[in-house]
Amino acid sequence: MTFHRHRRLRASSGIRSLVREHQVTVNDLVYPMFVEEGLSGANEIGAMPGVMHYGLDAFRREIANLSELGIPGIIVFGLPAEKDERASSAYAERGIVQEAVRVAKAENPDLVVMTDVCLCQYNSTGHCGIVRDGKIVNDDSLTLIAKTALSHAQAGADIVAPSDMMDGRVARIREVLDEHQLEDVSILSYAVKYASAFYGPFREAAHSAPSFGDRKTYQMDPANAREAMREAVSDVEEGADMLMVKPALSYLDVMYRMREAFDQPIATYNVSAEYSMVKAAAKQGWIDERGIVMELMTSFKRAGADMILTYHAPDVARWLKEENR
Ligand code: PBG
Numbered sequence: 608m609t610f611h612r613h614r615r616l617r618a619s620s621g622i623r624s625l626v627r628e629h630q631v632t633v634n635d636l637v638y639p640m641f642v643e644e645g646l647s648g649a650n651e652i653g654a655m656p657g658v659m660h661y662g663l664d665a666f667r668r669e670i671a672n673l674s675e676l677g678i679p680g681i682i683v684f685g686l687p688a689e690k691d692e693r694a695s696s697a698y699a700e701r702g703i704v705q706e707a708v709r710v711a712k713a714e715n716p717d718l719v720v721m722t723d724v725c726l727c728q729y730n731s732t733g734h735c736g737i738v739r740d741g742k743i744v745n746d747d748s749l750t751l752i753a754k755t756a757l758s759h760a761q762a763g764a765d766i767v768a769p770s771d772m773m774d775g776r777v778a779r780i781r782e783v784l785d786e787h788q789l790e791d792v793s794i795l796s797y798a799v800k801y802a803s804a805f806y807g808p809f810r811e812a813a814h815s816a817p818s819f820g821d822r823k824t825y826q827m828d829p830a831n832a833r834e835a836m837r838e839a840v841s842d843v844e845e846g847a848d849m850l851m852v853k854p855a856l857s858y859l860d861v862m863y864r865m866r867e868a869f870d871q872p873i874a875t876y877n878v879s880a881e882y883s884m885v886k887a888a889a890k891q892g893w894i895d896e897r898g899i900v901m902e903l904m905t906s907f908k909r910a911g912a913d914m915i916l917t918y919h920a921p922d923v924a925r926w927l928k929e930e931n932r
Contacts, residue, residue: 628909629908630905630908631904631905631915631923631927632927633677633678633924633928634679635904635908635912636679636914636915636924637681637719637721637874637914637916637917637920638673638920638921639681639682639684639723639916640659640666640669640681641658641684641685641686642661642662642663642666642684642685642686642703642706643661643662644686644687644703645688646661646662647665648662648665649662649669652811655808655811655879655883656887656890657918658918666707666711667714670710670715670718671714671715674714674718677924678920678921678924679719680718680914681711681718681721682723682768683704683707683720684704684728684812684813685703685704685729686728686813686814687699687702687703687728687729690729690730690731691729691731692730692731692732694729694737694751694755695729696729697728697751697758698751698754698757700761704722705758708722708759708762708764709762709763712763720763720765721766721767721768722766722768724755724767724770724771725755725770725771726752726755726771728813728814732817733815733817733818735772735773735825736825742824743825745773745775746775752771752776752779752780753776753783756769756780760784760787761787761789765792765793766849767780767792767793767795768795768796768797769796769797770797770800772800772825772826772827777796777841777842778845780794781846793848793849794846794847795847795849795850795851795874796849797853797876798839798842798851798852799835799839799850799851799852799865800853801826801828801853801854801858802822802823802827802828802829805854805881806878806879806880807880808879808883832864835852835865836864836865839868847871848871848872849873849913850865850869850872851873851874851875851876851916852865852874853875854876854878855876855877855915856881856903856906858875859907860910862875862910862911862912863911865911866911866912867911872913872914873912873913873914874913874914874915874916875910875915877904877916877919879918882917882918885919900922900923900926901926904919904923
């Protein structure tokens, strides 16, 4: 019997590194950060060990740490002091996200600063759009979402990332940015965002749980993959520069299809529960945290992601540094 000797190419660490198809580097990482209005210092988020709510002072110090680690980008989430029915704090000129963007760019102008554009954290209903008669209304929400994106861009954001899943938001944001001579600001669309239970810890972190109902009328059904392609096609037509798949872990098939179908850069969001599950098991001593996290990051690259938004970013950056030493 003849057979193939696949083990030849695994025989030493040198040969394994020569034939390795995908590699995670610090250049792939974007760190999501929560900035809280009125807070001084930082508080750890209960459901997300190691992840903090930052006041602006502590946020500034953390930006310096991240820059030291070589992490190229962050995405900012805000916790405003006030919420109302029009989500006014989402697009306030001196809102918490707007201020955080100014702080980050002042601290490190080379850091790529992204902002999450959504209404849920700023809205008294906790929904990503405006609510009328118990319904999340699409077209009126677009006005406020575009206004929010504009205020982030005017504060200095390099990339705005709409996560609301209203139809037409990419087109509206692009139009409003261009009208204000902000044609260099990019749009990273959360094109494919599922109505996922994996956002649970984030809603505690961002105080953004919906006050009634759920997000299933705007976020996608986890059972659908072809629909993801339709969402992504629309966003590309509307002017998205980059496309996101979210969550990451349970949606590698979708990421792979996106990679095959589009030439735009693909981002994935390794979301809060994906992070917290790893942290919880690691704390119990049940898993090798570093091994598990690096394997997860590698799987995102293998599935086609160009960049990874992950709460593990500082750890991954540190581990990669150690490996290179
Ligand atoms: C805002 C938003 C959410 C996340 C990112 N942007 C929450 C949601 O849609 O309910 C989730 C991120 C995470 O779980 O880490 N719409």
